[in-house]
Amino acid sequence: MSFNPYVTQISGHTLQVMQASDSNISDLLKLEEKVYSGRTPWSSFSFASELRKWHNSVYLVIYEGSQLVGFVGGRFIPCEGHITNIAVDPAYQNQGIGTYLMKLMIDMARRNGANQVTLEVRVDNEKAQMLYRNLGFVDGFVRVGYYREDHVDGLEMILYLKGKKK
Numbered sequence: 001m002s003f004n005p006y007v008t009q010i011s012g013h014t015l016q017v018m019q020a021s022d023s024n025i026s027d028l029l030k031l032e033e034k035v036y037s038g039r040t041p042w043s044s045f046s047f048a049s050e051l052r053k054w055h056n057s058v059y060l061v062i063y064e065g066s067q068l069v070g071f072v073g074g075r076f077i078p079c080e081g082h083i084t085n086i087a088v089d090p091a092y093q094n095q096g097i098g099t100y101l102m103k104l105m106i107d108m109a110r111r112n113g114a115n116q117v118t119l120e121v122r123v124d125n126e127k128a129q130m131l132y133r134n135l136g137f138v139d140g141f142v143r144v145g146y147y148r149e150d151h152v153d154g155l156e157m158i159l160y161l162k163g164k165k166k
């Protein structure tokens with residue numbers, strides 16, 4: 001799937017929005033370490049493998065100059081978009097960037113003919129859940145012990161799309 005890069009302003013920042021490539025992987029790993037207290041739930045291999053699934057997945061990155069500010073990944077199959085990963089640098093959080101990234105993916109899902117967008121979130125990640133609920137996501141199944149590293153349950157969240165764009 002392709003995505004044309006562009007520049008936008010969010011909360012006073014001039015940001016470049018573009019599709020991720022292998023050259024962004026080291027920045028993606030550094031950002032992951034920042035948001036997950038040194039851990040990298042997604043390895044370099046996972047990012048590289050996801051970036052190669054270009055026919056049905058998209059990874060978007062947002063930069064301010066040379067600084068990676070945030071990223072979001074999604075997979076698109078007929079009738080469904082699935083958000084695989086999202087993170088915003090702590091120094092840029094609470095400024096609307098996470099919401100902006102989610103809206104980009106929701107819009108891509110609509111354009112791809114999806115009826116719904118799904119994602120998986122840790123049951124203890126209340127901040128992310130709040131963001132998703134504000135966008136209209138509702139709770140789905142709880143998957144017991146979904147997160148293998150510490151056995152925390154995963155909550156599926158679903159956004160039912162209406163008024164698909166033509």
Ligand SMILES: CC(C)(COP(=O)(O)OP(=O)(O)OC[C@H]1O[C@@H](n2cnc3c(N)ncnc32)[C@H](O)[C@@H]1OP(=O)(O)O)[C@@H](O)C(=O)NCCC(=O)NCCS
Nearest residue numbers: 035086087088093094095096097098099120121128130131
């Ligand atoms: C979850 C995450 C991506 C959210 O990113 P973010 O950029 O902080 O998200 P936003 O700024 O759009 O929204 C966060 C809050 O800031 C508020 N906000 C949005 N724009 C704002 C602004 N200009 N000024 C002040 N607050 C603002 C939003 O209303 C929202 O508040 P709420 O939680 O009460 O609804 C980020 O916290 C993160 O990277 N967390 C670690 C990784 C993670 O947990 N990923 C999710 C895995 S499922």
